Amino acid sequence: MGACREGVKLHFIGPGKPMENAYAESLIGKLRDECLSGNWFLSLADAKDIIEAWRKDYNSTRPHSSPGGLTPHEYAETTSGLQLALV
Numbered sequence: 001m002g003a004c005r006e007g008v009k010l011h012f013i014g015p016g017k018p019m020e021n022a023y024a025e026s027l028i029g030k031l032r033d034e035c036l037s038g039n040w041f042l043s044l045a046d047a048k049d050i051i052e053a054w055r056k057d058y059n060s061t062r063p064h065s066s067p068g069g070l071t072p073h074e075y076a077e078t079t080s081g082l083q084l085a086l087v
Helices: 018-036 044-060 072-080
Strands: none
Touching (some): 018 044
16 A cells, blocks of 8 residues: 555544544535535436536635635645646
8 A cells, every 4th residue: 555655644533523524524514515415416427427516616616715715726726836636
């Protein structure tokens, strides 16, 4: 496994402690509220298309409450010169 070779240590969230990973919980809540609960998926392919469109909008179009109202894509470009793949 590549992560182990690089010395990455795994730290699992404790049972019943979702706040140990608040960022993931926030994203999952937004995905559920804004995308999954508001759409009727006709097939797996339809679900993939709708969720992918939501992901692209979430990461590159709509501003976020932090940091500074930038989208994740804009924030990545301004802080480290990285470009997020939208593929």
